[in-house]
Amino acid sequence: MHEILETMPEASERMFLLTAPIENELVITKSRFIAYLAPVETVEEADEIIRERRAAHPNARHHCTALTLGTPVHLQRSNDDGEPSSTAGMPMAQALRGRHMTNILAVVTRYFGGIKLGAGGLVRAYGSAVTDALDAAAAKKLVRERVVRQVTDLEVGYELAGTFEASIRAWADNAKGVSIEGANYTASGLTLRFVHRVDAAPHLERAAAELSSGAVGAATVGYTYADVPARF
Missing domain, CATH: 3.30.70.60 (Ribosomal protein S6/Translation elongation factor EF1B)
Incomplete structure (x- = not known):
């Protein structure tokens, strides 16, 4: 059981959590988008996982991230990691928010396929990489509601x-x-x-x-x- 609170917390929206890491790959116009989702409790834990993903894919061009923490949510962070501003981390974070996920880190590793996708294409690709991974997690019953x-x-x-x-x-x-x-x-x-x-x-x-x-x-x-x- 979680900590006991004296007053009832405000439930402004539903909250969902991942129970185990999951990886899912999406290929768009020869570029590989490898989404890795992991349950986390702290920024330090998330940073360590990001380092591990970079080490696991040293030849990838980008490792874009989105992090959401807290019940209720008190921290949201994203990083484009060299992609054009707001084309990677932001749509990833929006995908997490759209599914009401919290205490979760998303890392999308991109192997460039030689064809530029444009800003709109990148937004769709990074967002879809996260939502597809969330769909896979739900199908495997790795999502719980808080x-x-x-x-x-x-x-x-x-x-x-x-x-x-x-x-x-x-x-x-x-x-x-x-x-x-x-x-x-x-x-x-x-x-x-x-x-x-x-x-x-x-x-x-x-x-x-x-x-x-x-x-x-x-x-x-x-x-x-x-x-x-x-x-x-």
């Missing part, structure tokens, strides 16, 4: 702990968007921690009350992010 979840604790005394835990676990198994993240026995009884969709909170509270005859209440701990299978 969503906001509420964290709720249920506290129950020892006299009800055994039967209540069994009952609420059975309920959670059939509830949509609800999971039990932990069970902690303390001096006063049992605390069950739930991570669930925000709109599931009333259902959890009602289930806790019904299964304990009103003896168990729900306490909101905070909010967090969860990474779930992507549905486009």
Whole structure:
């Protein structure tokens, strides 16, 4: 589970993340555009991958990049690496933004095929290299969606702990968007921690009350992010 936040983060748009690196090649008018996408958490991690890609393709003419970090996004960076201004890094970054991707680095390595593509052709080529790689990642189920979840604790005394835990676990198994993240026995009884969709909170509270005859209440701990299978 990610860090617990005191207040619910603003979900202005959907956020998607890559779970593993992927490489995909696009050939346009004899030029090879090799797109490499990798999940990253920091600028330093991204810079190291860029160095590795340069070392892996020392004879390539360009290694253009786009980087997006943060949930919500707080950093976006791109580099044309010698291509005409705004014809490579910018369309790559736009491709990532268009798919609502974050914590991701895109490196497109170009082997020049001898035929100039023009500014418009370069924009389309670099953008398509990234979107095609994202399509390949989605097809391989390497993309997950980062969503906001509420964290709720249920506290129950020892006299009800055994039967209540069994009952609420059975309920959670059939509830949509609800999971039990932990069970902690303390001096006063049992605390069950739930991570669930925000709109599931009333259902959890009602289930806790019904299964304990009103003896168990729900306490909101905070909010967090969860990474779930992507549905486009």
